Amino acid sequence: MISIEEALSIILQETQVLEGEEKNILSCLNKVLEEDIYSKDNLPPFDKSAMDGYAIKSEDTNLCKDAVSVQFEIIGLLKAGAFSSEELKHGQAFKIMTGAPLLKGADAVIQIENVNVNDDKLYVHEKVKSGNNVIKFGEEVKVGEVALAKGIVIRPSEIGVLASLGYSSIRVHRDPVISLLITGDELVDINSELKMGKIRNSNEYSLMALVKNLGAEVLSFGVIEDNKDILKNKVKEALEKSDIVITSGGASVGDFDFVEQVLKEINADVKFKSVAIKPGKPISFAIVDKKLFFSLPGNPLAAITTFEEFVRPACEKMLGKEVVCDNTFEVILCNDFKAKEGRKKYIYVNIKNVDGKFYAYKIGSQSSNHLITMSKANGIIIMPEGVGYKKAGDILNGKFIFK
Amino acid sequence: MISIEEALSIILQETQVLEGEEKNILSCLNKVLEEDIYSKDNLPPFDKSAMDGYAIKSEDTNLCKDAVSVQFEIIGLLKAGAFSSEELKHGQAFKIMTGAPLLKGADAVIQIENVNVNDDKLYVHEKVKSGNNVIKFGEEVKVGEVALAKGIVIRPSEIGVLASLGYSSIRVHRDPVISLLITGDELVDINSELKMGKIRNSNEYSLMALVKNLGAEVLSFGVIEDNKDILKNKVKEALEKSDIVITSGGASVGDFDFVEQVLKEINADVKFKSVAIKPGKPISFAIVDKKLFFSLPGNPLAAITTFEEFVRPACEKMLGKEVVCDNTFEVILCNDFKAKEGRKKYIYVNIKNVDGKFYAYKIGSQSSNHLITMSKANGIIIMPEGVGYKKAGDILNGKFIFK
Numbered sequence: 001m002i003s004i005e006e007a008l009s010i011i012l013q014e015t016q017v018l019e020g021e022e023k024n025i026l027s028c029l030n031k032v033l034e035e036d037i038y039s040k041d042n043l044p045p046f047d048k049s050a051m052d053g054y055a056i057k058s059e060d061t062n063l064c065k066d067a068v069s070v071q072f073e074i075i076g077l078l079k080a081g082a083f084s085s086e087e088l089k090h091g092q093a094f095k096i097m098t099g100a101p102l103l104k105g106a107d108a109v110i111q112i113e114n115v116n117v118n119d120d121k122l123y124v125h126e127k128v129k130s131g132n133n134v135i136k137f138g139e140e141v142k143v144g145e146v147a148l149a150k151g152i153v154i155r156p157s158e159i160g161v162l163a164s165l166g167y168s169s170i171r172v173h174r175d176p177v178i179s180l181l182i183t184g185d186e187l188v189d190i191n192s193e194l195k196m197g198k199i200r201n202s203n204e205y206s207l208m209a210l211v212k213n214l215g216a217e218v219l220s221f222g223v224i225e226d227n228k229d230i231l232k233n234k235v236k237e238a239l240e241k242s243d244i245v246i247t248s249g250g251a252s253v254g255d256f257d258f259v260e261q262v263l264k265e266i267n268a269d270v271k272f273k274s275v276a277i278k279p280g281k282p283i284s285f286a287i288v289d290k291k292l293f294f295s296l297p298g299n300p301l302a303a304i305t306t307f308e309e310f311v312r313p314a315c316e317k318m319l320g321k322e323v324v325c326d327n328t329f330e331v332i333l334c335n336d337f338k339a340k341e342g343r344k345k346y347i348y349v350n351i352k353n354v355d356g357k358f359y360a361y362k363i364g365s366q367s368s369n370h371l372i373t374m375s376k377a378n379g380i381i382i383m384p385e386g387v388g389y390k391k392a393g394d395i396l397n398g399k400f401i402f403k
Numbered sequence: 404m405i406s407i408e409e410a411l412s413i414i415l416q417e418t419q420v421l422e423g424e425e426k427n428i429l430s431c432l433n434k435v436l437e438e439d440i441y442s443k444d445n446l447p448p449f450d451k452s453a454m455d456g457y458a459i460k461s462e463d464t465n466l467c468k469d470a471v472s473v474q475f476e477i478i479g480l481l482k483a484g485a486f487s488s489e490e491l492k493h494g495q496a497f498k499i500m501t502g503a504p505l506l507k508g509a510d511a512v513i514q515i516e517n518v519n520v521n522d523d524k525l526y527v528h529e530k531v532k533s534g535n536n537v538i539k540f541g542e543e544v545k546v547g548e549v550a551l552a553k554g555i556v557i558r559p560s561e562i563g564v565l566a567s568l569g570y571s572s573i574r575v576h577r578d579p580v581i582s583l584l585i586t587g588d589e590l591v592d593i594n595s596e597l598k599m600g601k602i603r604n605s606n607e608y609s610l611m612a613l614v615k616n617l618g619a620e621v622l623s624f625g626v627i628e629d630n631k632d633i634l635k636n637k638v639k640e641a642l643e644k645s646d647i648v649i650t651s652g653g654a655s656v657g658d659f660d661f662v663e664q665v666l667k668e669i670n671a672d673v674k675f676k677s678v679a680i681k682p683g684k685p686i687s688f689a690i691v692d693k694k695l696f697f698s699l700p701g702n703p704l705a706a707i708t709t710f711e712e713f714v715r716p717a718c719e720k721m722l723g724k725e726v727v728c729d730n731t732f733e734v735i736l737c738n739d740f741k742a743k744e745g746r747k748k749y750i751y752v753n754i755k756n757v758d759g760k761f762y763a764y765k766i767g768s769q770s771s772n773h774l775i776t777m778s779k780a781n782g783i784i785i786m787p788e789g790v791g792y793k794k795a796g797d798i799l800n801g802k803f804i805f806k
C-alpha cells in the first residue's frame with residue numbers, strides 16, 4: 001500500500017501529453033493550444049477612429065481657449081467599413097464613425113458629444129492632442145508577432161483573437177478517449193426493478209459524467225459479466241480504442257474479482273495495487289502498451305473519489321493542462337469528526353467561506369459511503385493517517401469537490 | 404447613465420427562471436433540478452456485506468480473547484448479485500462477497516484479511532460486534548423520502564444517485580436560447596483577407612464561446628448589413644426564436660447605428676441605454692414581448708466585458724442557478740494604474756494568489772481595449788468612479804474572469 005502522493009507521482013510520470021489535432025476554433029474552447037499563433041496581419045490594419053466624431057488636424061485646435069471656439073468645414077462622412085482617399089486640409093473636418101480608417105492629413109478625432117454642428121460647420125471648443133481617439137496601425141499586434149503562445153487555454157477572449165487574426169482552425173492537444181468497463185453481477189440496468197441481491201448500475205453514469213466534465217471523450221462498454229475471459233476480451237478491445245481504460249469493481253480480494261488475473265494474463269506492468277486512501281483503497285494502476293489502466297473500486301463513493309484523485313490529473317496532463325497536485329486549504333471544523341485510524345480519510349462535508357475563512361460542517365454518515373451523502377457535500381476534509389478524531393474548532397486541510 | 408449595480412438589478416428583476424423540461428440524466432449534468440426526486444426504493448434494498456469476508460452470528464465470537472480463536476464451519480458461498488434463502492445456525496459461516504445480501508441468521512461480516520481458513524474451517528481471532536461490515540436495509544434512503552431536492556445543481560454524484568434510484572430522465576430548467584446579431588459594415592468573414600477599412604468579425608465567435616460556456620443554446624444570425632429594415636426583420640425573427648437577443652455594435656451615436664431606431668419601431672420597453680462602466684458604456688437593455696434584449700457595444704473587449712457583467716447573470720437566473728452579484732475580493736496592486744476619471748473602470752490584469760493574498764500585475768495597454776491584452780489576463784481590478792490613479796501597494800477590489 002502506497003501513499004496518495006506516491007501514487008499520483010507514479011501516475012503522472014507514466015502519463016504523456018497527447019499530440020495536437022486541428023479543430024475549428026469553437027471546438028477548441030477550454031482546450032490547450034499546441035502551437036504558437038503568429039499574426040498574419042497588422043491589427044488594426046490601419047489608423048482608425050475609436051469614437052463616433054470628426055477627424056481633424058489637431059494643430060487646428062491650438063487656438064481654442066476659454067470661450068474661443070474654432071470653426072471647421074465638414075467636407076464628408078466616413079462610415080465604418082468604408083474609406084476615403086481624400087486628404088484633409090487645414091480647417092477641414094470629416095465626420096467619421098467608430099472603426100472607420102482615418103483619412104490622410106487627419107491626426108485626431110474629436111468626439112461627437114463634445115462639439116457643435118450647424119449645417120456643414122463644425123465648432124470645436126477644446127484643444128485636441130495629436131492621436132486623440134485614434135487607434136494606431138499595428139498597435140495591437142504586428143505581422144509575424146506571436147499573438148497567442150503555445151500552452152495557453154483557449155477561452156472566449158482567445159477565440160475572439162483567433163477570429164480577428166483570420167484563424168478559423170488551430171491545433172490543440174486532442175481529447176483523451178476513456179473507456180469504461182463496469183463489473184459486478186449484482187448490477188442491473190437503470191430501468192430495472194430491484195430483485196433480491198441486485199442493485200442498479202450507477203457507476204457507469206457517474207463516471208461518464210466525470211469524464212464529460214473533464215472535456216474528454218467517453219467510450220462505455222457497460223456492465224461486463226463476472227467472467228474472466230469475457231472481461232479479458234473487453235479489456236483488450238478497450239485498450240486498442242482508448243488512451244485510458246477504467247474498470248470499476250472486481251478489484252478487491254473476493255473470489256469473483258478477475259481484474260487482477262486479467263492484468264497478469266495480458267502482461268500489464270502493474271505499478272501499484274492499493275493506496276492508503278479511504279474511501280478507495282483497492283485502486284490499482286497499470287501500464288499496458290503505453291495505455292493507462294485504472295482499476296477503481298466498485299463502491300460508488302470510492303469510485304468517484306479515486307477518479308477525481310487519480311484519473312483526473314492524468315487526464316488533465318494528457319490535455320496539456322497544468323496539473324494542480326495540491327489544491328487544499330485550511331478548514332476550521334464546526335463539528336467533531338471521527339474516523340477509523342489508518343489510511344488518510346476523505347470526509348465529505350459542506351464547506352462555507354465566511355470572510356475568507358473556511359468552515360466544515362458534517363452532512364451525514366460517512367461510514368457507509370453513501371452517494372446521497374456526497375450529494376449534500378461541496379467539499380472534503382482530510383483526516384491524516386493515524387489520526388482518528390478531531391473536535392470542533394480544530395483545523396484540517398480540505399478542498400472543494402468537482403472543481 | 405446608470406450604475407453597474409442599478410443596471411444589474413433592473414436586468415434581474417425582468418428575468419424569469421425558465422420552465423422545466425424532461426431530459427435523460429447525462430444531459431442534465433450541470434443543470435438545475437426542477438422537481439424533488441423521491442426514492443421509489445429502499446437503498447440498500449437488503450442488508451448487505453460491505454466487505455469480502457464471512458457472514459456469521461456475532462455472538463459466536465464472544466469467546467474470542469487473547470490467543471483463543473473460535474472455529475466455524477463454512478457452509479456456502481454467496482457472491483454479489485446472488486442470494487441464499489438458507490438460515491445460518493450457531494457455529495456456521497457463509498463466505499460472502501462485497502455487496503451480497505446477508506443471509507438469515509447472520510448479523511455481521513468478518514473481513515477476509517482478518518481470518519484463517521483451512522478447508523471448510525474458518526478461524527476467527529477477534530470479537531466482532533453485531534452489524535460489523537453490514538450496510539443496513541434502507542440506511543441510505545427509504546421509499547418515499549426526498550433523495551434530491553428541487554433547485555440543486557446536478558453533478559456526477561447526483562447522476563450516480565439518480566441512476567441508483569432508477570431515474571433515467573428527470574426535469575431540469577431548460578437552457579435559454581440566445582440569438583446573436585452582429586452589426587457593422589466594416590466586418591468581413593474570418594477567412595477573408597483584410598481590405599482597406601475592414602476588420603474581421605470576431606465578436607460572433609467570442610460571444611458564441613461565452614454562451615457555450617454558460618451551457619445555453621446559441622442561435623447566430625451572423626453579420627447583419629447596416630440597414631435599418633434588414634436589422635428590424637432579423638431582430639423580429641430572433642425575438643420569436645429565442646429567450647435573449649443580443650446585438651453587438653450599432654449602439655453608439657454614429658449615423659449608422661440603427662439598433663435604437665429599431666427598438667423604437669418595434670415598441671421595445673427600453674430600460675436603460677448606457678451604464679457607467681468602462682469598457683462598455685453604450686450597452687442598452689430592453690424588454691420586447693417578455694424577451695430580453697441586450698444591445699452590446701461593438702468593441703470586442705467591451706462586448707465580452709458587458710456580456711459577462713450583464714448577460715451572464717440573466718442567463719444563470721433563467722437556468723435556475725444562484726446568481727452571485729458580487730464575487731470581488733481585495734487585490735494588492737503591484738504596479739501603478741492610471742485611468743480616465745468618470746465611469747467605473749475594469750482594468751484587465753494578471754492576478755496571482757500568494758499565501759491567500761491576491762496581487763495584481765499590469766499586462767499591457769488598456770486604453771485601446773485590445774483583445775490580445777485580455778488574452779494575457781486572468782482577472783480585472785475595478786477603479787472606482789471618480790478615481791483616476793492608484794499606485795503600487797494600494798488595494799482595489801478585483802475578480803477573476805471567465806469563472
